[in-house]
Amino acid sequence: MVAFRSVSLAQIRYSIAEEVKEGTVVGHIAKDLGLDTSTLRNRGYRIVHGSTEPLFQVNQDDGVLYVNRKIDREEVCERSKACVIDLKTVLENPLEVHYVAVEVLDKNDNAPIFPENEKKIEISESALPGARFQIHAAHDGDSGLLSVQQYKLSPNEHFRLEVKDRGEDRKTPILILQKLLDRESVKTHNLLLTAIDGGKPPKLGEMKITVVVVDVNDNHPVFTKDSYSAQLQENTAIGTTIIQVNATDLDDGANGEVVYSFSDDVHGKVREYFELNTITGELKVCGILDFEERNRYEIDIQASDKGAVAFTTDKSVIINIIDVNDNAPEIEVMSYSKSLPEDSKSGTTVAVITVKDSDSGINGKVLCFINQDVPFTLTPSVQNNMFSVVTKTALDREKQPYYDVTIIAKDAGEPSLSSEKTIQIVISDVNDNSPQFQLSPYTFYLTENNSPGDSIFKVQATDQDEGNNALISYHIFRGGDNLLSSFLNINPVNGDISALKSFDFEKFKTFRFNVLATDSGSPSLSSNVSVNVFLLDQNDNPPVILHPVSSNGSAEGVEDVPRNVPAGHLVTKVRAYDVDIGYNGWLLFSLQEVSDHSLFGLDRYTGRIRTLRSFTEADEAQHKLVILVKDNGNVSLSATATVVVKLVEPKEAISASDVNSAVTDIGDSGLTFYLVITLASVSTLFLISIIVLIAMQCSKTTDVSSKYLPETNYDGTLCHSIQYRSGEKRYMLVGPRMSIGSTIVPGSNGNTLVVPDRRSTSAEETNYDGTLCHSIQYRSGEKRYMLVGPRVSIGSTIVPGSNGNTLVVPDRRSTSAEIDVVV
Numbered sequence: 001m002v003a004f005r006s007v008s009l010a011q012i013r014y015s016i017a018e019e020v021k022e023g024t025v026v027g028h029i030a031k032d033l034g035l036d037t038s039t040l041r042n043r044g045y046r047i048v049h050g051s052t053e054p055l056f057q058v059n060q061d062d063g064v065l066y067v068n069r070k071i072d073r074e075e076v077c078e079r080s081k082a083c084v085i086d087l088k089t090v091l092e093n094p095l096e097v098h099y100v101a102v103e104v105l106d107k108n109d110n111a112p113i114f115p116e117n118e119k120k121i122e123i124s125e126s127a128l129p130g131a132r133f134q135i136h137a138a139h140d141g142d143s144g145l146l147s148v149q150q151y152k153l154s155p156n157e158h159f160r161l162e163v164k165d166r167g168e169d170r171k172t173p174i175l176i177l178q179k180l181l182d183r184e185s186v187k188t189h190n191l192l193l194t195a196i197d198g199g200k201p202p203k204l205g206e207m208k209i210t211v212v213v214v215d216v217n218d219n220h221p222v223f224t225k226d227s228y229s230a231q232l233q234e235n236t237a238i239g240t241t242i243i244q245v246n247a248t249d250l251d252d253g254a255n256g257e258v259v260y261s262f263s264d265d266v267h268g269k270v271r272e273y274f275e276l277n278t279i280t281g282e283l284k285v286c287g288i289l290d291f292e293e294r295n296r297y298e299i300d301i302q303a304s305d306k307g308a309v310a311f312t313t314d315k316s317v318i319i320n321i322i323d324v325n326d327n328a329p330e331i332e333v334m335s336y337s338k339s340l341p342e343d344s345k346s347g348t349t350v351a352v353i354t355v356k357d358s359d360s361g362i363n364g365k366v367l368c369f370i371n372q373d374v375p376f377t378l379t380p381s382v383q384n385n386m387f388s389v390v391t392k393t394a395l396d397r398e399k400q401p402y403y404d405v406t407i408i409a410k411d412a413g414e415p416s417l418s419s420e421k422t423i424q425i426v427i428s429d430v431n432d433n434s435p436q437f438q439l440s441p442y443t444f445y446l447t448e449n450n451s452p453g454d455s456i457f458k459v460q461a462t463d464q465d466e467g468n469n470a471l472i473s474y475h476i477f478r479g480g481d482n483l484l485s486s487f488l489n490i491n492p493v494n495g496d497i498s499a500l501k502s503f504d505f506e507k508f509k510t511f512r513f514n515v516l517a518t519d520s521g522s523p524s525l526s527s528n529v530s531v532n533v534f535l536l537d538q539n540d541n542p543p544v545i546l547h548p549v550s551s552n553g554s555a556e557g558v559e560d561v562p563r564n565v566p567a568g569h570l571v572t573k574v575r576a577y578d579v580d581i582g583y584n585g586w587l588l589f590s591l592q593e594v595s596d597h598s599l600f601g602l603d604r605y606t607g608r609i610r611t612l613r614s615f616t617e618a619d620e621a622q623h624k625l626v627i628l629v630k631d632n633g634n635v636s637l638s639a640t641a642t643v644v645v646k647l648v649e650p651k652e653a654i655s656a657s658d659v660n661s662a663v664t665d666i667g668d669s670g671l672t673f674y675l676v677i678t679l680a681s682v683s684t685l686f687l688i689s690i691i692v693l694i695a696m697q698c699s700k701t702t703d704v705s706s707k708y709l710p711e712t713n714y715d716g717t718l719c720h721s722i723q724y725r726s727g728e729k730r731y732m733l734v735g736p737r738m739s740i741g742s743t744i745v746p747g748s749n750g751n752t753l754v755v756p757d758r759r760s761t762s763a764e765e766t767n768y769d770g771t772l773c774h775s776i777q778y779r780s781g782e783k784r785y786m787l788v789g790p791r792v793s794i795g796s797t798i799v800p801g802s803n804g805n806t807l808v809v810p811d812r813r814s815t816s817a818e819i820d821v822v823v
Helices: 029-033 073-077 268-273 650-667 669-699
Strands: 007-017 025-028 046-048 056-058 064-067 084-091 095-105 118-124 132-134 148-153 159-167 170-177 188-197 204-214 228-233 241-244 258-262 274-276 282-285 296-305 312-322 330-336 339-341 349-356 366-370 376-380 386-391 402-411 418-428 442-447 455-458 472-476 488-490 496-499 510-519 526-536 544-547 556-562 570-573 575-577 588-594 600-602 608-611 622-630 638-648 721-726 729-734 752-755 764-767 775-780 783-788 806-809 818-821
Touching (some): 007 025, 007 029, 025 029, 029 095, 046 056, 084 330, 095 349, 148 159, 148 170, 159 188, 170 188, 228 241, 258 274, 330 402, 349 366, 349 418, 376 402, 556 570, 600 622
Parallel strands (some): 007 095, 118 204, 228 312
Antiparallel strands (some): 046 084, 084 095, 132 170, 148 188, 258 296, 296 312, 330 349, 402 418, 455 496, 472 510, 510 526, 588 622, 600 608, 622 638, 729 752, 764 806, 775 783
């Protein structure tokens, strides 16, 4: 990438002879200009040239200008007196333009050549001394002093030589009769005309002239005008008559008939553009005239009679070509930066162009401009018709990655001609955009018990920059509030996040960490995002039997039941819990094995075992019941408990109870001691809590409902819950977690919930999410109910159509309502 911030101009001049060998050194440009030769190649030192092979080249290693191909001065400059070739040399970073002029010196490598080796001239014997006969001039390819400088005529008493100098290296020999001819004495005169150039040594060209003496046509044609001239626009249509010359001859007959022709000195290229009517003397256009190629023609026309010895008279016709606006301006891009950083300052040079118009005068005056809504403009340079393309406003690659800038050059002719040049400027990227995450924050839901090492979710950020500036790497913040970040790993390339361990919903329900996205620019930019992860419960925990439990830890128990109990007698209650939540933790009880189906019944929701009828003498004394406890997960898990029911006489039941108590006291006295202490502590804490709650209630106004705090969102756990009544209000003591459907009493530190009074005769539905560690039972009349919290419980009444998630809380109007607190 090249940014042009300055333009340096200088000019030097060299000279070299034509026809030198290829590789000949012309001059040491770098040395003459004081340039550092070690930087020439890196700065792209070169000669600006067109499509043809250049005559000269510059060596980028030492700055030497040398001949690239053989130079023929006559081919390059034709017959110009001074042959100067102008070269433009350019260096970049910063831009420097040096103008070098090389003058090609002529070499005497061409000898004069006459159009004819021999020429025959017929001269009447009546020709008077002083008669003039123009001879074809010799042509010499060289110019200046090396062209034809003089002519010599072999000695002869009848003729002498006069040379007419027409300028532009044009010398025309004229043969002059100096003594009357006598045909009877000498019929022919043989002369030798020699052309000599100015070389050292000079080169010669010779032509033999044979003068034949004829008789009597003694009048020359005479032109009617002393001079002829015309002005003609370039590109004039072929066939247009320019001028008509006219000459008369006083002789009669053939000697007085005049015909016209171009002089022998008229160059062949001139004959390509003009034609002469030999009879009428009309001069017409026969080729396309171009002012830029040549703007003036001087044509010699001869008027000759038809005498036996023709007399001729010469007359020059001068034709001036008038310029018309037929050349559109040409735009040349000397150098430009194809790629430009988007943070380039206003005024940064992008390209340098030159404009030229081959027309002259006002037709060659050029106006150059950019007619587009682009952040670039043209500024003129100190050099005529040189312009710089510079930035005028700030650039933003993300809005416009490139610009096709069209430069218009328009001349001042009438009608005006114009040309266009389009350059594409690519805006290169600068790291000015930080990565942006697609979401902020991210929220993901992850099912527990994921496989360690597996991808669990993905974050993704985008960067509006390109290349390395848009290459994003991802990292996880470690430490701080990101407590679980050490258990996560992120793919730095694609943002895939994998877990290094398996997460357990029962330990963590949610966690948060931060991800940092950094691009690869210099300097790099970054942004971060918070990721919130919520774990989803799986049915990965089977039910745990709390009762019955034997001394060895197995789910077995023995219950003594008197034979005289009525139907509906509560034998025992199977208690269980599941640490999962929702349906995964909602437990149902069923009899897997029973000795007599008509004798015992099991409540599937509460786990209570009751007698279905009274016992008879025919009933066996011992019955084994296997109770299946299973949750409601998609793949349900289960546990079993065994209850052995022994039928005893009433007195035996009391006696057996006393004996068992005594044996237990003797065998497990140590264990009993600790149990007594534990129960006493729990009872004391319970009583203190009741007293505190009563005191708080008494200190409140009767209308406390307006002071209740809003219901608190539940996170899924409740350790204990105790329900009680005080006056017209009902309360529930809760453990460290919040339960459902309860209101926190102000000032209770979130541990006391108010259960609203249920005086409506219709059952009120309470939303239930399926989890409760423990349950609260109470009796109202003949019905028993249980309030349940977030863990699954037993003994609850489900409202039909509630999908198992709504429990009925009955009206509590009776003061004799029994509340069974289960701990």
